[in-house]
Amino acid sequence: MQVIGVDIGFGFTKATDGKQFRVFKSIYGEAVDFQYQESLLDHDEQHEHLQIDIDGNAYFIGELAERQSTNRQFTLEQNQFVASASRVLALAALSCFARERQQTMHLVVGLPIGHYRQYKAELAGMLRDTHDMVVTNAAGERREVRIAVTDVRVIPQPIGSVMDRLLDAQGRPAERRFATEKIGIIDVGFKTTDYTISDKTRYSERGSMTTENGISKAFSAIASKLKENCGINVELYRLFEPVETGSIKIRGRGYDLKKITQHAFQQLAQNIAADANRIWADDWDIDMIMITGGGGAVLAAYLQPLLEGVIVPMEQDLDYRLHNVRGYYKYGCYVWPSARSLPAASVEE
Ligand SMILES: Nc1ncnc2c1ncn2[C@@H]1O[C@H](COP(=O)(O)OP(=O)(O)OP(=O)(O)O)[C@@H](O)[C@H]1O
Ligand SMILES: [Mg+2]
Incomplete structure (x- = not known):
């Protein structure tokens, strides 16, 4: 039996089996x-080619869909x-960890705060099933896979980051203060920002909220400035790298993005x-605030001086986008201790 953590965000899906991470x-x-093969030079195609057939439909997933599919689903409306x-x-994420023809998995997934209560049971019910799929690799080789998901836990997404700090790689409580204190978590994602409170690991509905203030808000502002300057509509998901490097080349001409x-x-x-300061106004007894999510990495330096409270620095050992999902995996090892004695003992990250 394998424990897998899967974090499905609006921007990226993140997954881990405790040894490897996959992000798409x-x-x-x-x-x-x-x-014909699109790439003329050899590179690590395996990691980019994600293709599965389920229920008779063939899907490209992630970057492959972005490049090749004509009808792409990516503005994910929450009900759909x-x-x-x-x-x-x-299922695409699980297929990355399916090495055998048949396997059993236990799954921990997260839901955004705003949808946790409403969709928790539905999501668990849908995933707790035996899934038959065909996985196709970059060379076009097809492989049938049967994954029996025998148990599913659903947790509010940002709580993953608390679990990541509280539990060790085998899912045993290690840093106890994360279990005994009251922690406010701000999870900045691509589309949304989630706020929640873990009060002695109990999830507090009152201090929780989802807003649309994800990184894509800032990206929209940058994109509309670019539109004004050069007349091109740059898709938001293509801005990450230019924003990171501080410049973008459009039709051969470079634009400086630093100031904007x-x-x-x-x-x-x-x-x-x-x-945050408003929804936690009554929670002045919060011991510490954690900033997480991929957008958290980008905004931490701007956010810290503006927040009222003590900020716990995130561990720098991992891409911020992955803290939640690593926490899901650890939580899985905690609730299903029999998984601990498996290769999880030699977790490498
Ligand atoms: N290496 C990276 N590659 C791409 N984006 C990154 C990277 N590091 C940080 N980011 C930032 O992470 C953001 C996405 O973060 P994250 O994966 O946590 O969002 P999400 O969970 O998909 O979104 P949501 O929480 O709204 O559903 C991007 O908008 C980008 O600004
Ligand atoms: Mg997220």
Whole structure:
């Protein structure tokens, strides 16, 4: 039996078996036959080619869908999200860890705060099943796989980051203060920002909220400035790298993004901090605040001075996008201790 953590975000789907991480964009579309291999040079195709057939439908997932599918699903409306997208994305994630023809998995998945109560049972019920699929690799080789998901736990997404700090690699409580204290968590994602409170590991509904203040807000501001300057609509999901490096080349001409980025991030951080200070106004007994999520990495420096409270620095050993999912995996080892004696004992990260 394998424990797998899967975190399906609006921007990226993240998954781990405790040894390896897989991250792909939360986009899928219909699979198409290649006329010829698109890449002329060898590179690590295995990691980019994610293709599965489920229920007779063939899907490209992640970057492959972004490049090749004509009909792509990626603006995930929440009601459709649980019904269709989360199943395809979760099964695609599981397929990455399916080494045998048949295997049993226990699964920990997260739901955004705003949908936790409403969709928890539905999501668990949908995933707790035997899933038959065909996995196709970059060379076009097809492999039938049967994954029996025999147990599913659903937790509010940002709580993953608390579990990650509280539990060790085998899922045993290690840093106890994360179990005994009251922690506010701000999880900045691509589309949303989630706020929640873990009060002695109990999830508090009152201190929880989801807003649309994800990184894509800042990216929209940057994109509209670019549109003004050069007339091109740059898709938001193509901005990550230019924002990171501080410049973008459009039709051969370079544009400096540093100033506009700084301004957009400052503005977004102000809104996020104002929301936190407001919803936690009565929770003045919070011991510490954690900033997590991929957007948390980008905004931490802007957010810290604006928040009222003690900020716990995130561990720098891992991409911020992965803290939640590593916590899900550890939580799985905690609730299903029999998984601990398996290779989890030699977890490498
Ligand atoms: N190496 C990276 N590659 C891409 N994006 C990164 C990276 N590191 C940080 N980011 C930032 O992470 C953000 C996505 O974070 P994350 O994966 O936590 O979001 P999500 O969970 O998919 O979204 P949501 O919480 O809204 O559902 C991106 O918008 C980007 O700004
Ligand atoms: Mg997220």
